[in-house]
Amino acid sequence: MTFDPASLGHSRSDLAAALKAERGKAGWTQVRLARRCNMSQTKVSNIESGKLTPAMVDVELILEALGAEGAPAAQILSLARSANTEWQDHWASRRRGLDKKQNELARLEAATKEFRFFLLSMVTGLLATADYVRASIADVSGDQSRTIVKKLERQRVLLDSEKSFTFILTEQAARWPILPPLAMAMQLDRLASVSRLPNVRLGVLPLAGHIPERPLSTFTVYDRRLATVETGTGVLMLRDHRDVNAYRADFGRYEEHAVWGEECRALLSEWSRIFTRQRQ
Numbered sequence: 001m002t003f004d005p006a007s008l009g010h011s012r013s014d015l016a017a018a019l020k021a022e023r024g025k026a027g028w029t030q031v032r033l034a035r036r037c038n039m040s041q042t043k044v045s046n047i048e049s050g051k052l053t054p055a056m057v058d059v060e061l062i063l064e065a066l067g068a069e070g071a072p073a074a075q076i077l078s079l080a081r082s083a084n085t086e087w088q089d090h091w092a093s094r095r096r097g098l099d100k101k102q103n104e105l106a107r108l109e110a111a112t113k114e115f116r117f118f119l120l121s122m123v124t125g126l127l128a129t130a131d132y133v134r135a136s137i138a139d140v141s142g143d144q145s146r147t148i149v150k151k152l153e154r155q156r157v158l159l160d161s162e163k164s165f166t167f168i169l170t171e172q173a174a175r176w177p178i179l180p181p182l183a184m185a186m187q188l189d190r191l192a193s194v195s196r197l198p199n200v201r202l203g204v205l206p207l208a209g210h211i212p213e214r215p216l217s218t219f220t221v222y223d224r225r226l227a228t229v230e231t232g233t234g235v236l237m238l239r240d241h242r243d244v245n246a247y248r249a250d251f252g253r254y255e256e257h258a259v260w261g262e263e264c265r266a267l268l269s270e271w272s273r274i275f276t277r278q279r280q
Helices: 012-026 030-037 041-049 056-066 070-083 090-096 098-110 130-136 145-159 171-175 181-194 241-257 261-279
Strands: 085-089 114-119 164-170 200-205 219-222 226-230 234-238
Touching: 012 041, 012 056, 012 070, 030 041, 030 056, 056 070, 056 241, 070 085, 085 090, 090 098, 098 145, 114 241, 130 145, 130 181, 164 171, 164 241, 171 181, 171 200, 171 261, 181 200, 181 261, 200 241, 200 261, 219 241, 226 241, 234 241
Parallel strands: 114 164, 164 200
Antiparallel strands: 085 234, 114 219, 219 226, 226 234
């Protein structure tokens, strides 16, 4: 399916109207539809009024209950997928202020129990030293001190024992020299330290050996409800269960090739020593 980025996340009203019209064609009340789909009447009402974006599985249940098929059903499913996909471009985030983006991420992290991070080219903020955070937003104009503070504050979520975190970093992500050698050595030591937290699994994909996968993007999966995919100009937020499951499956394949535990920490220490020697 081809998406127009300008329409992503903005199809809720069209989806609501289409579902309401389909129910009207079938001659069903909201109460009858809710019972058939094992939903509350309030949920059906919120979907049809556009107050709630239904998950793909909800739309599929509604269409099946109403007996909708063919082109009308396909069009509604297309609207549902667009409504469950959001594009956040970097320029809009910078205009609003990166510190506000940190607030959004903190709320998302507070509501999530199980995290999966696949890091293709850089270290994520939850794992970063203050120097690394500062370097990662060095191209953003203006005073970024509040953003740096909030990024570091978000790292406290790693200490929440009710949450679990799995990080997979490519060797490139771990070793990309965004900082001077000594600061890079400290960043690698930080990764090794975080990997010892009881609710954190941290692995690396070394360049040595054979890995038949072809990673294209950095992505994060939050529980089973959201996958975010980073590009050079923004972030794609996917809520369609098929998209989320696809990224969970990709993550599982990378897990099989990653190095974990003491073997991982040994690699991180070796890379840290290489940076330290460059400083001498």
